[in-house]
Amino acid sequence: MPSTHERVLSVQALRKQYGATVAVDGISFDVGRNEIVGLLGPNGAGKTTTINMILGVLEPTAGSILIEGVDLAKRRSQALERTNFAAVYSPLPGNLTVQQNLRVSGLIYGVKGLSARIEELLVQFDLVRFRDTKCGVLSSGEQTRVALAKAMLNRPQLLLLDEPTASLDPATAKDIRARIREFATRGTGGVLWTSHNMYEVEEVCDRVLFVSRGKVLLEGDPRALPREHGKASLEELFITVAREPLALERA
Amino acid sequence: MALNRAAAIVLRQFYLIRGSPSRIFPLFVWVAIDMVLWGFMSRYLNSVTAPGLDFVPALLGAVLLWDFLTRVMQGVTMAFFEDVWSRNFLNVFATPLSINEYVGGLVLSSIATSSIGLLVMLLVAGAAFGLSLFTYGLMLVPFLLVLFLFGIALGIFGAAVVLRLGPSAEWFVWPIPAVVSPFAGVFYPLSTLPEWMRAISHLLPPSYVFEGMRTIVAGGAFSGTSLLWGVGLAVLDILLAGWFFTRVYRHAVRTGLIARYSAESVS
Numbered sequence: 001m002p003s004t005h006e007r008v009l010s011v012q013a014l015r016k017q018y019g020a021t022v023a024v025d026g027i028s029f030d031v032g033r034n035e036i037v038g039l040l041g042p043n044g045a046g047k048t049t050t051i052n053m054i055l056g057v058l059e060p061t062a063g064s065i066l067i068e069g070v071d072l073a074k075r076r077s078q079a080l081e082r083t084n085f086a087a088v089y090s091p092l093p094g095n096l097t098v099q100q101n102l103r104v105s106g107l108i109y110g111v112k113g114l115s116a117r118i119e120e121l122l123v124q125f126d127l128v129r130f131r132d133t134k135c136g137v138l139s140s141g142e143q144t145r146v147a148l149a150k151a152m153l154n155r156p157q158l159l160l161l162d163e164p165t166a167s168l169d170p171a172t173a174k175d176i177r178a179r180i181r182e183f184a185t186r187g188t189g190g191v192l193w194t195s196h197n198m199y200e201v202e203e204v205c206d207r208v209l210f211v212s213r214g215k216v217l218l219e220g221d222p223r224a225l226p227r228e229h230g231k232a233s234l235e236e237l238f239i240t241v242a243r244e245p246l247a248l249e250r251a
Numbered sequence: 252m253a254l255n256r257a258a259a260i261v262l263r264q265f266y267l268i269r270g271s272p273s274r275i276f277p278l279f280v281w282v283a284i285d286m287v288l289w290g291f292m293s294r295y296l297n298s299v300t301a302p303g304l305d306f307v308p309a310l311l312g313a314v315l316l317w318d319f320l321t322r323v324m325q326g327v328t329m330a331f332f333e334d335v336w337s338r339n340f341l342n343v344f345a346t347p348l349s350i351n352e353y354v355g356g357l358v359l360s361s362i363a364t365s366s367i368g369l370l371v372m373l374l375v376a377g378a379a380f381g382l383s384l385f386t387y388g389l390m391l392v393p394f395l396l397v398l399f400l401f402g403i404a405l406g407i408f409g410a411a412v413v414l415r416l417g418p419s420a421e422w423f424v425w426p427i428p429a430v431v432s433p434f435a436g437v438f439y440p441l442s443t444l445p446e447w448m449r450a451i452s453h454l455l456p457p458s459y460v461f462e463g464m465r466t467i468v469a470g471g472a473f474s475g476t477s478l479l480w481g482v483g484l485a486v487l488d489i490l491l492a493g494w495f496f497t498r499v500y501r502h503a504v505r506t507g508l509i510a511r512y513s514a515e516s517v518s
Contacts, residue, residue, distance in 0.1 A: 018506070018507070048510075052345075052510045055345035057345045059505045077347040081347045087341065095271075104266070105342070108347065109346065110255055
């Protein structure tokens with residue numbers, strides 16, 4: 001568990017309820033600096049709902065979210081200035097070029113030395129030749145690289161990635177994982193990552209949280225957790241969480 | 252309010268318009284066609300009515316002013332629709348951008364696009380039909396101000412309706428000026444209207460502009476106090492529209508509509 005000054009994200013007793021349906025049921029967790037935390041769980045477990053609340057586009061029913069100690073509910077802009085995200089379901093507008101999209105996002109995030117930063121990211125994410133290409137005509141892998149370049153624009157302290165490698169071929173996915181790993185180890189930020197690819201999670205994440213029915217059921221090192229729960233692999237543990245969450249809750 | 256964030260919305264609109272003939276042409280083509288159509292209509296009416304009556308400043312001028320209001324409104328809604336059409340809400344609202352900055356960006360975009368429309372209308376109406384808005388004297392400034400403010404209010408209101416009801420609700424927004432115009436007395440004095448319509452007219456800022464315009468064209472004295480009501484109402488309408496947009500946005504954040512906007516899950 002990261003100490004207070006090392007936390008880039010602190011979520012406490014977060015809850016989201018729609019009428020009688022509880023989507024997120026009082027979950028608490030932290031993300032530390034230089035840490036990649038995996039948020040795992042079956043479809044409908046509450047992962048994206050949690051990420052949407054951290055991004056400020058969904059109001060929690062209860063609980064608090066602090067980004068680098070800044071309360072999202074009270075100082076939204078200041079909290080989100082330190083954050084950025086990439087999600088497979090939120091591509092950048094296809095009717096703008098790569099460079100135009102990065103420039104517009106850079107202005108929104110108030111990035112200093114924006115032109116130089118864009119050039120740096122175009123090189124880093126191998127996008128130079130697509131600079132003046134409209135995002136809508138890029139392949140899935142290229143669009144993901146643009147989304148990640150956008151997510152890195154403001155050198156965020158908290159990077160939220162919702163299935164960033166979904167729909168990518170294995171080679172591109174490996175490349176993307178390496179870049180995110182590099183972001184976490186070289187900078188001062190932390191990453192909250194959701195994925196359904198357990199191989200990827202084992203390779204990338206320092207810590208995982210298994211979420212089911214809006215609650216955190218398990219937390220720990222993705223390489224040690226399966227053994228601790230008598231499972232052969234993280235994938236087997238995931239299937240147990242998805243099918244028999246009550247058994248794990250009782251344990 | 253951070254200006255750079257509002258400027259991001261304007262820059263996005265500039266990029267979109269610059270690279271797209273289908274966005275450039277509507278800025279001036281339809282208003283130019285309107286000027287030609289109503290210009291000839293005014294000329295025809297001049298030829299069949301009593302000598303001395305000039306329909307150019309009264310009729311063509313009214314169309315020009317009404318088109319200006321419509322372009323101001325559409326400047327706001329079109330900029331908003333770009334985010335709807337490209338399913339861009341998450342990239343806009345999951346950022347430090349505040350609602351005030353976002354709406355400010357929409358308004359600034361509208362100032363730029365509606366100014367182009369106004370300029371084209373002035374050129375066509377002036378060159379082809381001899382219309383000069385200077386006929387209205389110094390009142391021209393408050394006339395344009397009231398119409399601009401009310402156009403902004405309608406634009407923000409329209410954007411809020413689409414945010415609340417979903418992408419298909421844009422079809423509620425396009426006809427708003429047509430719905431308002433009979434009450435605003437664009438082409439006829441308010442005295443023409445029945446009592447109940449006139450009561451509504453008095454709540455609409457443009458009605459003060461068009462009444463004033465006709466009075467000036469007819470050579471009568473127009474009271475500035477009356478126009479002050481128009482300015483006051485237009486400012487009030489902007490505040491109400493801003494309040495409505497914020498309320499709809501908060502509802503969308505509470506229900507998750509922003510994150511799942513294209514699903515139209517909220518009726």
